[in-house]
Amino acid sequence: MGIYGQDWSSYQPSTPDTSGLAFAFVKVTEGLNYVNPRWVAQRDHAKAAGLVWGAYHYPHMGNSVQAEADYFLSQVSWKPGDLVVLDWEGYDAANAGVSRGTQAAYKDAWLKYVKSKLPNNRVGMYCNTDYWRNVDTTSYYGDFLWIATAGRAAGDPGIQADWLFHQYSDSGVDRDYCHLSSLADLKAWALIQEADMPLTQADIAAVASAVWNYNEPGPDPKKPVRVGAVMGWMDTVHSNQNAALAKAVAEGAAAQSALSALAAAVGKAGGLTADQVTAAAQAGAAAALKELGHALDGTKP
Known part of the structure; x- marks a missing residue:
């Protein structure tokens, strides 16, 4: 038995209902010039309720990877246990002219660059099964995969890859499932322990x-x-x-x-x-x- 969460953007209120939730992902930025005006209030609300909190960026993949990543990273005062996500999908006008090869390369480069900037936070990727099966070429998703298959039962995304989060419904509010057994387990996983450095x-x-x-x-x-x-x-x-x-x-x-x-x-x-x-x-x-x-x-x- 797993645990449940939601993902929020500006379409949700500043203080959504957190009853029965263990985690919440919040959209922070898009491209190079958009910031969700409610993200700070939504983050503070989630953390006040004891939830594990994650932030995500929606890319315009024709832009510079580093420029977009830095724009996203600069918005947040990152704390231990914060989750970091690339919302990897490109069905909108901003990404319509970007080739799938460029989109695939953008994903890998963004995840690796952001991880280099936040080595002590979990950095992962959100995508749906179409992008996972038909656009991805490396199976690389950083520290975790958050897979979207709306309409399937929670915890049954229908893929063979080792996923951690499953977005199983996008009706009204996006609803998510994590296969870890408890909030305590998720918090422990989110907190990366710094490895001891060997003496030279x-x-x-x-x-x-x-x-x-x-x-x-x-x-x-x-x-x-x-x-x-x-x-x-x-x-x-x-x-x-x-x-x-x-x-x-x-x-x-x-x-x-x-x-x-x-x-x-x-x-x-x-x-x-x-x-x-x-x-x-x-x-x-x-x-x-x-x-x-x-x-x-x-x-x-």
């Missing part, structure tokens, strides 16, 4: 440089402590500790080898056993290692 090597280098060169206030305000210098000193201390430890291990191994040889020699000479000599030497070595530990960690016994 330049970003990483900039962060590292900022940390390395950051000056932390020290005890003397006139002599801040440079974080990079502290990190470098810690690196040096760590390297020196590793070198000292490696040297101590090597010297310990050599001493152990010499001790074994000495113990064996003393054992042969008599007076003390080899085990007694080894035990005495190991006690002295333990004391020496303890002193080394104090030297490495900077403590005193």
Whole structure:
């Protein structure tokens, strides 16, 4: 089960009945010199009722795509969750002399240009099945397709394309259906979440440089402590500790080898056993290692 809405133009009052509605699309501009005089009041009325609101532009496709898009975009102070629509049809006199190829190219260019200007809003297209089947050549509709097939049941537009909105009646007021299950779902879909931008090597280098060169206030305000210098000193201390430890291990191994040889020699000479000599030497070595530990960690016994 879906949700219902309407689309309004200057033919509707400033405050249409919103009972049972979840969304409303409002005509804002046409061509390069028309603005719906009621669109602001209609938008404010829809939003005050808690509806998802969308704005649409009716094109004169012989004009510049960018000029018409900019004219439309400049009318609205766009907010997160606002839907943006091209009303793509050309049965009127303004579009009668425009070839279908030009109309198809206009549609794609308008949608892409407007999306580049409003990357955080949903930008889509309205058209009927005649334009979808017989004028469109790319199946491109931006972020969503709003398809018109007046006379068919709501939610059954009769096309295979992945549509979101269906205009199922144009009698009196245009009535629309959305296949999402609730107003909350539509609001969540309309609010595009900005994607996290991946860090580049330049970003990483900039962060590292900022940390390395950051000056932390020290005890003397006139002599801040440079974080990079502290990190470098810690690196040096760590390297020196590793070198000292490696040297101590090597010297310990050599001493152990010499001790074994000495113990064996003393054992042969008599007076003390080899085990007694080894035990005495190991006690002295333990004391020496303890002193080394104090030297490495900077403590005193």
